Amino acid sequence: MTTPRAQEGATPSASDAGGGWVRSPAQAAAALVSVVCLVAAFVFSRAELVLIAAPLLIAALVDRSRRPSAGAAVDLAVEIADPAEGTTSAVTAILSAEIERESAADALHLRLATVDRPPFDAVLAPRSAAPLRLGIAVGHSGPQRILTAEARAIGADASWAGDPDASGSPTEVQRIVRPVPVPLRSLPLPARLVGLTGQHVSVRPGDGGEFRDVDRYRAGDRLRRIDWKATARRGQRPGELYVRRTTATSDAAVHLVLDARDDLPGEVADWAVPYPRPGLRSLDIAREAAASLAAAYAGMADRVGFDDLADAARALPPRSGTRHRQAVLRAIETTAARGSVTDRIRVPRLAPGALVYVLSTFLDEQPVRLALAWRAAGHRVIAVDVLPPLATADLPSRDRIALRLVLAERDVRFERLRVSGAERLQWASAERDVQLRRLAAPQRRATSGRPA
Template identity: 40%
Template sequence: MSVPDTSHARPGAGSDTAPVWVRNPALVFGLAAGVFLAGLGLVAGRPELAVVALPALVTAGFGARGRRSGLGIGGGAPVRTTTELAPSDSGRGVRYRTEVTATDPAEAVAVEFRVAGDRRHVVVVDARTAARLSGTVPVTHSGPQEILRTHVSLLGPGGTALSAPAAGPVASAVVPPPHLPVQHLPMPHRVTGISGAHDSARPGDGGEFRDVAAFTPGDRLRRIDWRRTARRAERPGDLYVRRTFATADALVVLVVDGRDDLGPDVTRWSGARHGAHETTSLDLAREAALSLATAYVGAGDRVGFRALGGAARSVEPGGGTRHLERLRSTIATVTPTGDADGPTRMPLVPAASLVVVLSTFLDDQPATMATTWAATGHRVVAVDVLPTPDLRRASRHERLAFRLLALEREDRLAEMTATGVERISWQRDDGSSPAVQLRLLSRPRRAG
């Protein structure tokens, strides 16, 4: 997966936890060893054993002093822990800054970081360093996700007491997907906008040559074709003008199937959590949707967004930088609902639009909708976002189940293609770029 843009990462909230101080087990064992050695030296008449036991007894005395000062068994003053997230300077993850402020005197602070993917890192520093901990968490997936959570434990002066690990704040962020540069884009069957970069079917200014016609009121003088007039004029005053096609913008609607989120490992398709470092179908869908939205808006076209299930709102078609930012934030929030088999309402799309359906097509609902849109006159492009299946961990029964599912899926895609739906794969086995496939679909189309 490409490096994601983390400009939309949000700071996490802080939390206050009261540490629960307990005796250091090492202090208890040291005290027991000191008493044992002192008693053994007294009984055996070995004064050197008492000398050896003296450091342990002195340490126990410091421990008793710590208990009298409030660092023994019981609660202490609250510990303030805050975590802030920001884009990393290299763009390869999310940068965090954690501050741990303890009111009680502490000789050391132990902070356990649990980062994305259930990886754990423990650092033990002094109280001053604990107030400026920072680092970078690498991220693999886009969308809403937990970035970092902390657990804090304190070590009292002299190591005589310590606090039980207390949960700190949980820092989450919405990581926008990356986008691929796309230059060649498929167009709808006809463009109906008022102005834009594409040739429409109606006469106007700015497009390619249409025909030569007699001058009529309203025609501009600069469009007079003097050569044609000299050859074709039958009487004085006859003028002929060159007419062109008007330009217009395209209308594109992106429909993302956010009902499920599948990784390459087919053994986890039954609902188990996918691997932390695996690019999933929703990662590919978000990347494809943002790539297409960025390219179309950059070309001056209007782009809308519809979510087929999933937790994301719809965006009406529009253009411009602000609209692209709205699309980017909406696409990043597409998350699975957990009910991939439930009925889904067919989204409404404007007339004369190009409909791009991004789905795994593992069931009939997205394929049926794509076929229906194609039958009503829309140009429909199906973007297959299913990751390349990995069968290395699959059992014999799982391989058989996957084979049946793959056969049904191929039949579904073939029927969809036969009805006029065009198809590309965002992640192909041969490694070809989606931009190459889009270029094959971008041949100019002129409506009648």
């Protein structure tokens, strides 16, 4: 169990003579109705209206004199039971709300806001609010606010209530949900491997790779590579030796460029609303794709780098090793939508001969411009489409026409990338493994690294 730190505001003490209490609308409404009834009884000579006004007026006067003497501070504490590591599921939140003992509060008003839900109000007895168990559905990866809670005390007959301005900041619980990596069977490689270590077979002669050929012994060849059977079979002169040659193993430089400037749900009607309906979003797909690719390439001892188009300060150069792998995965899981569109003035520089994955929805020109620049520099570029499957059932006809234009411009961008030599990968597609197998084919890899 983890107890997040609550943001504590100024709390009135018990010696403040009822500090933190304000009149509730119920007290003002009772006084107003009683005055209106008395005036109507005098004007229209209706004595029965006095029978309605008298109890309300007496109740308002009594409630006015029953202002609580103690403060209205409410102490909130939240405990979150974390789900299994690497999963997004429901979590249990235990909320405890305690009112000052000297306070004569009859109820507690809670305002709660959870993931992807608008705030909702609940009025509970003080005993029911300590503790209160909440089941919260967590369906997204990345940093998110699990729960926001505000509380105020309600006095007798709801005539007095805690002052919201004096109750301090609300209690917020935030967490980072790690994306679940998907095992990948096929991995595309750059057009040329320039590293000296790794598990990929290169075309250069060296140690550690597959059999290359049998040739005469030259200066610098290791004695343990002498093939005595080939020497006995091919040797023509005394002292003529033959050695077995192999190819060297190399590593690949892979750069993951994630476009975190927006986070779009599958429901197109929710693109502009503050609380979209639950469902898969583009950044969920992007985090899953980036984490899967980073884990797969790091497992092959390749050098993996990361860059966020929304924040240049979060860039990580391609490196290998366990610590760097954890740093890349941490950068991926902490990626969140920035909410504003920013332009990169300079194209980020990459390692020579790197394989570049551009993970974006490609709804604007910036990722396309960067991808074309990297293709012109000789890098192999794979455009990873992270736009979720779109649902347009709730769209009016005017918005559907606008969506067609947006998708048509998006198709034009993908065509420009294809003409330049960049390749496309739809991560949310059911044929993702087939696309990866096609991209990893040697005949595709031999020609994809040439500049357009």
